Amino acid sequence: MRRDDPAPRVREVARPTSDPSRARSRTVGRVKQAATVTFAFAASVSFLLVNIVDPYSGATASSTYTPVDRFGGQAVQEYAVDGDIAAAAVAAEGYLVEKKPEPEPEPAGAGWAPPAVVPDPGSAQAYAAGAVAARGWPSSEFDCLVALWNKESGWRVNAMNPSSGAYGIPQALPGSKMATAGADWATNAATQVEWGLGYIQGRYGTPCGAWAHSQSVGWY
Structure with missing residues (x-):
C-alpha cells in the first residue's frame, strides 16, 4: 500500500432491528411458565394441607357400615x-x-273418708283374673295387672292416697269416677276392678301397656 493511498474504509454492517412480535411472544411464554409453576406449587400445598388438617377428606363409607341405634330397638x-x-x-x-x-275435686267433699270395710286382696285378684280372661287377654296381662295394682293400692278396696285423693284398687282420681261401673264403687272390689280394666283398655290398650307407662313415669 502506498502512503498516498487513501485510508481504507471500514464497512458498516447494519444491525438487524428487533422484532416486536417476537419479544412479546417471549414475554408471554415466560409469564405462562411462571403461572404454571405457581399453580402447581399452590395445588401441592393445598393437597398437603387438606390431608394434614383433615385426614378423612375424600373418605368413603365402608360397605359394612351399620347405623347407630339410638333408641334401643324401640x-x-x-x-x-x-x-x-x-x-x-x-x-x-x-x-x-x-x-x-x-x-x-272429690264431690263428696274434703271431709270424705273411706268407708269402714275390710279389704280382701286375694278375692279381688281372683275376680280380676276372670275379668282379664273374659277380655281375651293372656295370663301375662294378668301378671302385669297384679304388679300395677300392687304398686297402686295393694289391692285394697278402701286404699286412699291422702295427698291426691285417689281411691280404691285402681286408684281412681277422684274415686267417684267409678260410679259409672256401679253405685257401690266405694266398697265393692268387683265394681272397682271392672272400672279399672275399662280405664286401662281405653287409655293403654292392655294392663302391660299401663304397667310399662307406670314404670316409665311413675303413674298410669
Whole structure:
C-alpha cells in the first residue's frame, strides 16, 4: 500500500432491528411458565394441607357400615319429666309431650273418708283374673295387672292416697269416677276392678301397656 493511498474504509454492517412480535411472544411464554409453576406449587400445598388438617377428606363409607341405634330397638324413646309435664316421647319423626292430668275435686267433699270395710286382696285378684280372661287377654296381662295394682293400692278396696285423693284398687282420681261401673264403687272390689280394666283398655290398650307407662313415669 502506498502512503498516498487513501485510508481504507471500514464497512458498516447494519444491525438487524428487533422484532416486536417476537419479544412479546417471549414475554408471554415466560409469564405462562411462571403461572404454571405457581399453580402447581399452590395445588401441592393445598393437597398437603387438606390431608394434614383433615385426614378423612375424600373418605368413603365402608360397605359394612351399620347405623347407630339410638333408641334401643324401640321406635320411641320416652323420658320422665318433673313438674306439670308427665313425659316426653321422642321419635325420629317428631316428639310428643304428655301433660299430667289435672286432679278433680272429690264431690263428696274434703271431709270424705273411706268407708269402714275390710279389704280382701286375694278375692279381688281372683275376680280380676276372670275379668282379664273374659277380655281375651293372656295370663301375662294378668301378671302385669297384679304388679300395677300392687304398686297402686295393694289391692285394697278402701286404699286412699291422702295427698291426691285417689281411691280404691285402681286408684281412681277422684274415686267417684267409678260410679259409672256401679253405685257401690266405694266398697265393692268387683265394681272397682271392672272400672279399672275399662280405664286401662281405653287409655293403654292392655294392663302391660299401663304397667310399662307406670314404670316409665311413675303413674298410669
